[in-house]
Amino acid sequence: MTFSLLARDEKSGALAGAAATGSLCVGGWVLRGRWNAGLSASQGAAPSTLWGESVLDRMAAGAAAAAALAGTVAPDPNRDWRQLSTLDRQGGTAGHSGAQNSALCSHIARPGAVAAGNILSGEEVLHALLDAWDNAGGPPALRLLAALEAAQAAGGDTRGLKSAALLVLQADRPPLTLRIDLSEDPLRDLRALHMASASGSYERWTHAVPVEIDPTRADAALIRADG
Numbered sequence: 001m002t003f004s005l006l007a008r009d010e011k012s013g014a015l016a017g018a019a020a021t022g023s024l025c026v027g028g029w030v031l032r033g034r035w036n037a038g039l040s041a042s043q044g045a046a047p048s049t050l051w052g053e054s055v056l057d058r059m060a061a062g063a064a065a066a067a068a069l070a071g072t073v074a075p076d077p078n079r080d081w082r083q084l085s086t087l088d089r090q091g092g093t094a095g096h097s098g099a100q101n102s103a104l105c106s107h108i109a110r111p112g113a114v115a116a117g118n119i120l121s122g123e124e125v126l127h128a129l130l131d132a133w134d135n136a137g138g139p140p141a142l143r144l145l146a147a148l149e150a151a152q153a154a155g156g157d158t159r160g161l162k163s164a165a166l167l168v169l170q171a172d173r174p175p176l177t178l179r180i181d182l183s184e185d186p187l188r189d190l191r192a193l194h195m196a197s198a199s200g201s202y203e204r205w206t207h208a209v210p211v212e213i214d215p216t217r218a219d220a221a222l223i224r225a226d227g
Contacts (some may be wrong), residue, residue: 001119001157004030004041005129005147006211008112009140015039015087018144020164020186022157027165027179028054035073035169035212036060037089037182043104044083044101048076055086065092083107121155140168141176141198145191152187163189171212 004019010136017039019030032052035038042052051072052104053092058068065088073079073096075221085107087093108126115129132150135145136143144166152161161217164186168176176194197203208222 001117001159002030002043003117003120003125003129003148003151004043004085005113005115005133005144005151006039006041006085006093007114007133007140007143008087008089008091009143010112011017012140014140014168014170014173016140016144016166016168017041017087017091018148018166019043019163020148020152020157020161022159022162024163025179025181026163027167027181031165031167031177033167033175033188034060035089035175037173038065039087039167039169041085041116042082042116043097043116044081044105046078046081048082048084051076051082051084055084060087061086064088064090064131064140065096069094069096075198083108083116085116085120085174087114107227115149118176119157123154124154125151140170141166141194144168145187145194148190149187166190166194172214174206174209175212 002021006017019026030043037056039053040055041130055068055072064087069086079098080102084096091112093109097105097107101118101195104120105118115126128150129147131148136146169170180189208219210217
Protein backbone atom coordinates (compact mmCIF):
# COMPACT_ATOMS: atom_id res chain seq x y z
CA MET A 1 0.00 0.00 0.00
CA THR A 2 1.08 3.52 -0.73
CA PHE A 3 -0.50 6.65 0.66
CA SER A 4 0.40 10.18 -0.36
CA LEU A 5 -0.53 13.81 0.23
CA LEU A 6 0.03 16.88 -1.93
CA ALA A 7 -0.87 20.25 -0.41
CA ARG A 8 -0.30 23.98 -0.66
CA ASP A 9 0.68 25.69 2.59
CA GLU A 10 -1.66 28.66 2.93
CA LYS A 11 0.70 30.90 4.92
CA SER A 12 3.94 30.46 3.00
CA GLY A 13 2.64 29.40 -0.41
CA ALA A 14 4.91 26.35 -0.22
CA LEU A 15 4.08 23.27 -2.26
CA ALA A 16 4.37 20.22 -0.03
CA GLY A 17 4.17 16.49 -0.73
CA ALA A 18 4.73 13.31 1.23
CA ALA A 19 4.33 9.57 0.72
CA ALA A 20 4.89 6.28 2.54
CA THR A 21 4.64 2.64 1.51
CA GLY A 22 5.29 -0.96 2.48
CA SER A 23 7.75 -1.25 -0.40
CA LEU A 24 11.08 0.40 -1.24
CA CYS A 25 12.09 3.86 -2.42
CA VAL A 26 8.73 5.62 -2.30
CA GLY A 27 10.29 9.06 -2.79
CA GLY A 28 11.91 8.13 -6.07
CA TRP A 29 8.86 6.33 -7.40
CA VAL A 30 6.04 8.61 -6.28
CA LEU A 31 6.94 12.26 -5.67
CA ARG A 32 7.80 14.83 -8.35
CA GLY A 33 7.82 18.62 -8.17
CA ARG A 34 8.88 21.83 -9.89
CA TRP A 35 8.29 25.32 -8.56
CA ASN A 36 7.13 26.59 -11.97
CA ALA A 37 4.62 23.75 -12.31
CA GLY A 38 3.43 22.09 -9.09
CA LEU A 39 3.61 18.61 -7.58
CA SER A 40 2.64 15.12 -8.67
CA ALA A 41 2.31 11.75 -6.96
CA SER A 42 2.31 8.73 -9.28
CA GLN A 43 1.62 5.38 -7.64
CA GLY A 44 -0.51 2.24 -7.98
CA ALA A 45 0.02 -1.34 -9.11
CA ALA A 46 2.14 -0.27 -12.10
CA PRO A 47 3.19 3.29 -11.26
CA SER A 48 4.42 5.48 -14.09
CA THR A 49 7.25 7.87 -13.32
CA LEU A 50 6.60 9.14 -16.85
CA TRP A 51 3.12 10.23 -15.77
CA GLY A 52 4.66 12.13 -12.88
CA GLU A 53 6.91 14.10 -15.21
CA SER A 54 4.35 14.53 -18.00
CA VAL A 55 1.77 16.12 -15.75
CA LEU A 56 4.38 18.60 -14.50
CA ASP A 57 5.27 19.48 -18.09
CA ARG A 58 1.62 20.26 -18.78
CA MET A 59 1.23 22.40 -15.66
CA ALA A 60 4.47 24.26 -16.43
CA ALA A 61 2.96 25.07 -19.84
CA GLY A 62 -0.06 26.64 -18.12
CA ALA A 63 -2.57 23.81 -17.67
CA ALA A 64 -4.47 23.61 -14.40
CA ALA A 65 -4.18 20.44 -12.32
CA ALA A 66 -7.35 18.78 -13.62
CA ALA A 67 -6.60 19.44 -17.29
CA ALA A 68 -2.99 18.36 -16.89
CA LEU A 69 -4.06 15.11 -15.26
CA ALA A 70 -6.68 14.37 -17.90
CA GLY A 71 -4.21 14.97 -20.72
CA THR A 72 -1.69 12.65 -19.09
CA VAL A 73 -4.04 9.82 -18.16
CA ALA A 74 -6.33 9.60 -21.20
CA PRO A 75 -3.82 8.38 -23.83
CA ASP A 76 -2.55 5.48 -21.66
CA PRO A 77 -4.44 2.21 -22.38
CA ASN A 78 -3.18 0.79 -19.07
CA ARG A 79 -4.36 3.72 -16.97
CA ASP A 80 -6.56 1.46 -14.84
CA TRP A 81 -3.39 0.00 -13.27
CA ARG A 82 -2.16 3.39 -12.13
CA GLN A 83 -2.93 6.20 -9.72
CA LEU A 84 -2.01 9.88 -10.10
CA SER A 85 -2.48 13.01 -8.00
CA THR A 86 -1.69 16.56 -9.08
CA LEU A 87 -1.37 19.94 -7.39
CA ASP A 88 -0.82 23.12 -9.37
CA ARG A 89 0.82 26.29 -8.06
CA GLN A 90 -2.53 27.94 -7.37
CA GLY A 91 -3.68 25.04 -5.19
CA GLY A 92 -5.81 23.33 -7.83
CA THR A 93 -5.93 19.55 -7.43
CA ALA A 94 -7.03 16.43 -9.26
CA GLY A 95 -6.75 12.67 -8.89
CA HIS A 96 -7.08 9.45 -10.85
CA SER A 97 -7.47 6.03 -9.23
CA GLY A 98 -7.53 3.21 -11.78
CA ALA A 99 -10.04 0.41 -11.29
CA GLN A 100 -7.46 -2.40 -11.61
CA ASN A 101 -5.50 -1.28 -8.57
CA SER A 102 -5.93 -3.42 -5.47
CA ALA A 103 -8.83 -2.31 -3.29
CA LEU A 104 -9.27 -0.03 -1.56
CA CYS A 105 -7.80 2.40 -4.07
CA SER A 106 -9.15 5.92 -3.76
CA HIS A 107 -8.36 9.61 -3.56
CA ILE A 108 -9.86 12.79 -2.13
CA ALA A 109 -9.16 15.98 -4.08
CA ARG A 110 -10.21 19.35 -2.69
CA PRO A 111 -8.94 22.91 -3.18
CA GLY A 112 -5.42 23.09 -1.76
CA ALA A 113 -4.85 19.39 -1.05
CA VAL A 114 -5.22 15.90 -2.50
CA ALA A 115 -4.78 12.62 -0.63
CA ALA A 116 -4.51 9.25 -2.36
CA GLY A 117 -3.81 5.63 -1.53
CA ASN A 118 -4.10 2.04 -2.64
CA ILE A 119 -4.57 -1.18 -0.66
CA LEU A 120 -6.09 1.10 1.95
CA SER A 121 -7.57 -0.30 5.14
CA GLY A 122 -10.34 2.27 4.64
CA GLU A 123 -11.18 5.79 3.53
CA GLU A 124 -10.30 6.92 7.05
CA VAL A 125 -6.62 6.80 6.07
CA LEU A 126 -7.18 9.55 3.50
CA HIS A 127 -9.23 11.61 5.93
CA ALA A 128 -6.47 11.22 8.52
CA LEU A 129 -3.92 12.59 6.05
CA LEU A 130 -6.03 15.65 5.32
CA ASP A 131 -7.18 16.27 8.88
CA ALA A 132 -3.67 16.08 10.29
CA TRP A 133 -2.37 18.45 7.61
CA ASP A 134 -5.15 20.90 8.43
CA ASN A 135 -4.66 20.76 12.19
CA ALA A 136 -0.88 20.49 12.55
CA GLY A 137 1.11 23.61 13.32
CA GLY A 138 4.55 24.65 12.22
CA PRO A 139 6.33 24.67 8.88
CA PRO A 140 5.13 22.56 5.94
CA ALA A 141 7.57 19.69 6.56
CA LEU A 142 6.31 19.19 10.11
CA ARG A 143 2.71 19.27 8.87
CA LEU A 144 3.60 16.56 6.35
CA LEU A 145 5.23 14.39 9.02
CA ALA A 146 2.15 14.73 11.22
CA ALA A 147 -0.06 13.73 8.29
CA LEU A 148 1.96 10.58 7.50
CA GLU A 149 1.97 9.54 11.14
CA ALA A 150 -1.78 10.08 11.45
CA ALA A 151 -2.46 8.06 8.30
CA GLN A 152 -0.43 5.11 9.55
CA ALA A 153 -2.16 5.31 12.95
CA ALA A 154 -5.53 5.23 11.13
CA GLY A 155 -4.75 1.89 9.52
CA GLY A 156 -2.08 2.78 7.03
CA ASP A 157 -0.23 -0.10 5.47
CA THR A 158 -1.15 -3.39 7.12
CA ARG A 159 2.17 -4.83 5.88
CA GLY A 160 4.05 -2.17 7.82
CA LEU A 161 6.06 0.59 6.22
CA LYS A 162 9.47 0.30 4.56
CA SER A 163 10.00 3.74 3.03
CA ALA A 164 8.79 7.33 3.38
CA ALA A 165 9.60 10.67 1.82
CA LEU A 166 8.69 14.33 1.75
CA LEU A 167 9.22 17.19 -0.69
CA VAL A 168 8.77 20.92 -0.01
CA LEU A 169 9.21 23.67 -2.61
CA GLN A 170 9.31 27.37 -1.68
CA ALA A 171 10.38 30.50 -3.55
CA ASP A 172 12.74 31.65 -0.82
CA ARG A 173 14.20 28.30 0.26
CA PRO A 174 16.11 25.58 -1.57
CA PRO A 175 14.07 22.43 -2.29
CA LEU A 176 13.71 20.14 0.70
CA THR A 177 13.62 16.54 -0.47
CA LEU A 178 14.07 13.91 2.24
CA ARG A 179 13.90 10.17 1.59
CA ILE A 180 14.09 7.05 3.71
CA ASP A 181 14.37 4.28 1.12
CA LEU A 182 14.45 1.23 3.44
CA SER A 183 13.86 1.14 7.17
CA GLU A 184 12.07 -0.83 9.85
CA ASP A 185 10.51 2.45 10.99
CA PRO A 186 10.72 4.96 8.11
CA LEU A 187 8.42 7.55 9.69
CA ARG A 188 10.64 7.72 12.77
CA ASP A 189 13.73 7.96 10.60
CA LEU A 190 12.17 10.58 8.31
CA ARG A 191 11.36 12.75 11.33
CA ALA A 192 14.94 12.36 12.58
CA LEU A 193 16.33 13.25 9.16
CA HIS A 194 14.14 16.35 9.05
CA MET A 195 15.33 17.39 12.51
CA ALA A 196 18.94 17.12 11.35
CA SER A 197 18.21 19.09 8.18
CA ALA A 198 16.50 21.88 10.10
CA SER A 199 19.33 22.56 12.54
CA GLY A 200 23.05 23.15 12.84
CA SER A 201 25.55 23.82 10.08
CA TYR A 202 23.45 22.17 7.37
CA GLU A 203 20.50 24.47 7.99
CA ARG A 204 22.76 27.54 8.05
CA TRP A 205 24.37 26.52 4.77
CA THR A 206 20.98 26.30 3.03
CA HIS A 207 20.69 30.09 3.40
CA ALA A 208 23.77 30.54 1.22
CA VAL A 209 22.69 28.70 -1.91
CA PRO A 210 20.50 29.77 -4.88
CA VAL A 211 16.72 29.89 -4.54
CA GLU A 212 13.90 30.78 -6.93
CA ILE A 213 13.80 34.45 -5.88
CA ASP A 214 17.62 34.74 -5.89
CA PRO A 215 18.93 32.26 -8.47
CA THR A 216 22.55 33.48 -8.28
CA ARG A 217 22.90 33.63 -4.50
CA ALA A 218 26.17 32.55 -2.89
CA ASP A 219 26.57 34.04 0.58
CA ALA A 220 30.32 33.97 1.08
CA ALA A 221 30.17 34.50 4.84
CA LEU A 222 27.89 31.51 5.35
CA ILE A 223 29.81 29.33 2.91
CA ARG A 224 33.15 30.06 4.60
CA ALA A 225 31.69 29.61 8.07
CA ASP A 226 30.56 26.08 7.26
CA GLY A 227 33.19 25.15 4.68
